[in-house]
Amino acid sequence: MIPTIEASPEETYDIELEQTLLQANAKLARENRAQLDHYGITAIDFMGAIGSGKTTLIARMAGKLKDRLNLAVFNGDATTVDDVNLIAIQGVPTVQLATINGCHLDANLVGKAFLKIDLKKVDLIFIENIGNLICPAEFPLGSRSRVVVVSVTEGPYMVKKHPHMFLGADIVVINKIDLADAMGVKVESLVHDVHTLKPDIKVIPTSCKTGVGLDEVAAALLAGKELHADA
Amino acid sequence: MIPTIEASPEETYDIELEQTLLQANAKLARENRAQLDHYGITAIDFMGAIGSGKTTLIARMAGKLKDRLNLAVFNGDATTVDDVNLIAIQGVPTVQLATINGCHLDANLVGKAFLKIDLKKVDLIFIENIGNLICPAEFPLGSRSRVVVVSVTEGPYMVKKHPHMFLGADIVVINKIDLADAMGVKVESLVHDVHTLKPDIKVIPTSCKTGVGLDEVAAALLAGKELHADA
Numbered sequence: 001m002i003p004t005i006e007a008s009p010e011e012t013y014d015i016e017l018e019q020t021l022l023q024a025n026a027k028l029a030r031e032n033r034a035q036l037d038h039y040g041i042t043a044i045d046f047m048g049a050i051g052s053g054k055t056t057l058i059a060r061m062a063g064k065l066k067d068r069l070n071l072a073v074f075n076g077d078a079t080t081v082d083d084v085n086l087i088a089i090q091g092v093p094t095v096q097l098a099t100i101n102g103c104h105l106d107a108n109l110v111g112k113a114f115l116k117i118d119l120k121k122v123d124l125i126f127i128e129n130i131g132n133l134i135c136p137a138e139f140p141l142g143s144r145s146r147v148v149v150v151s152v153t154e155g156p157y158m159v160k161k162h163p164h165m166f167l168g169a170d171i172v173v174i175n176k177i178d179l180a181d182a183m184g185v186k187v188e189s190l191v192h193d194v195h196t197l198k199p200d201i202k203v204i205p206t207s208c209k210t211g212v213g214l215d216e217v218a219a220a221l222l223a224g225k226e227l228h229a230d231a
Numbered sequence: 232m233i234p235t236i237e238a239s240p241e242e243t244y245d246i247e248l249e250q251t252l253l254q255a256n257a258k259l260a261r262e263n264r265a266q267l268d269h270y271g272i273t274a275i276d277f278m279g280a281i282g283s284g285k286t287t288l289i290a291r292m293a294g295k296l297k298d299r300l301n302l303a304v305f306n307g308d309a310t311t312v313d314d315v316n317l318i319a320i321q322g323v324p325t326v327q328l329a330t331i332n333g334c335h336l337d338a339n340l341v342g343k344a345f346l347k348i349d350l351k352k353v354d355l356i357f358i359e360n361i362g363n364l365i366c367p368a369e370f371p372l373g374s375r376s377r378v379v380v381v382s383v384t385e386g387p388y389m390v391k392k393h394p395h396m397f398l399g400a401d402i403v404v405i406n407k408i409d410l411a412d413a414m415g416v417k418v419e420s421l422v423h424d425v426h427t428l429k430p431d432i433k434v435i436p437t438s439c440k441t442g443v444g445l446d447e448v449a450a451a452l453l454a455g456k457e458l459h460a461d462a
């Protein structure tokens with residue numbers, strides 16, 4: 001038997017404050033959502049581990065969708081502007097959300113970003129969360145759907161290790177499948193793990209390098225948000 | 232100009248509590264360190280993004296070092312026991328540190344793990360932190376050196392994006408170099424980025440798959456802790 005120590009947060013910090021914080025965030029997320037609904041905007045946020053391919057995927061989706069609807073992108077990033085620059089060169093309005101030492105986005109930061117774009121001119125907002133598979137799950141932002149991007153290079157246990165993240169998602173993208181053989185990771189097993197956890201979730205294997213699966217992601221984003229770009 | 236929103240933590244939670252928490256952790260870390268010194272034990276903690284190879288590297292180091300000194304391993308993992316099981320099969324004493332929803336280890340959890348092993352019989356403890364490149368930097372554990380494990384599959388910006396993590400480390404392992412060509416990532420550029428940030432840090436490119444660099448990591452761990460296994 002391997003001994004196990006379980007964290008009991010009340011020992012080192014105030015659990016009531018933690019609850020207050022989560023409740024405050026949830027309230028702001030509802031306010032964000034109401035504001036988005038008022039303007040007929042859909043927000044979709046992208047979560048996933050560091051380097052899983054969130055920025056690259058958003059850039060590819062922006063390329064496919066920006067001429068069909070009015071897109072804006074918010075990039076969460078602890079300190080640098082690398083991600084937001086990759087999106088901005090596409091000519092899409094962007095806002096940088098610098099969390100400094102924060103390991104997740106929250107609804108407060110996202111609400112402030114609304115003030116930096118012209119909401120009357122936007123149909124769809126993509127939000128890139130901080131690379132982390134733990135706490136973003138606890139902080140809703142007001143988005144209509146949540147996408148989790150995992151990479152086969154993170155190994156075969158990613159789904160089993162982070163159930164909360166997948167339970168809270170609507171679409172799962174399994175990225176970098178061009179490297180699946182080199183990693184010895186079976187894409188079908190990861191798909192199976194997600195469906196075991198949440199049977200009705202949409203799971204799409206992709207490679208942002210070869211382009212495989214990207215049209216399917218674009219279609220899922222449009223369908224999931226019930227936005228009809230051609231209407 | 233891309234608009235930027237910067238997080239100001241006092242808006243959503245109590246900055247004083249945050250300071251108190253970090254101070255409480257720092258105090259516990261000093262107590263851990265005093266206890267380790269008392270027993271002549273060196274602790275080394277391994278930080279790095281999700282899936283960067285922390286568990287695999289620790290398992291490989293355990294294989295190389297376990298017959299030369301008395302090793303124990305603490306595995307931080309949000310919920311599952313996959314990592315600790317990979318180490319336990321080597322016959323090394325292990326303790327599972329389950330953070331539940333916590334995104335980093337803290338000195339309190341590590342101190343509790345000391346009670347689960349026989350400190351009189353241990354020379355060296357490896358601690359695997361939670362996969363995260365942000366907050367572990369703020370929570371010292373009482374270890375003598377800190378190792379950061381990054382993977383080339385996380386892309387070329389990892390070092391620039393997470394300066395705090397590297398500034399607080401003594402050894403940087405750049406892992407999965409077997410995939411560098413497939414990723415189009417230049418290992419020398421990552422090495423250069425680390426040295427630009429912190430000139431005197433030890434940087435070792437590795438592949439846990441092919442074995443490249445692993446003897447050098449083992450030597451650096453032994454040297455860094457001034458432990459003479461053969462003495």
Ligand SMILES: Nc1nc2c(ncn2[C@@H]2O[C@H](COP(=O)(O)OP(=O)(O)OP(=O)(O)O)[C@@H](O)[C@H]2O)c(=O)[nH]1
Pocket residue numbers: 048049050051052053054055056057083130131175176177178179206207208209210384385386387392413414
């Ligand atoms: N081989 C391969 N590389 C990819 C793929 N998708 C993204 N990449 C590369 O993976 C690296 C990380 O991609 P990003 O899009 O920056 O990942 P991210 O999730 O935004 O990273 P953070 O914001 O730092 O957490 C970059 O070098 C990308 O070019 C893919 O499908 N295959």
Ligand SMILES: Nc1nc2c(ncn2[C@@H]2O[C@H](COP(=O)(O)OP(=O)(O)OP(=O)(O)O)[C@@H](O)[C@H]2O)c(=O)[nH]1
Pocket residue numbers: 153154155156161182183279280281282283284285286287288314361362406407408409410437438439440441
């Ligand atoms: N190709 C290749 N794969 C590697 C290498 N090192 C580790 N891996 C694989 O990468 C995946 C993740 O490795 P882990 O050791 O579990 O990574 P970790 O950092 O402990 O992951 P978490 O604890 O989940 O954050 C596994 O499938 C490993 O077999 C390497 O150098 N090359």
Ligand SMILES: [Mg+2]
Pocket residue numbers: 054055056083128
């Ligand atoms: Mg990114």
Ligand SMILES: [Mg+2]
Pocket residue numbers: 285286287314359
């Ligand atoms: Mg691990």
Ligand SMILES: [Zn+2]
Pocket residue numbers: 102103104135136334
């Ligand atoms: Zn967080």
Ligand SMILES: [Zn+2]
Pocket residue numbers: 103333334335366367
């Ligand atoms: Zn944390």
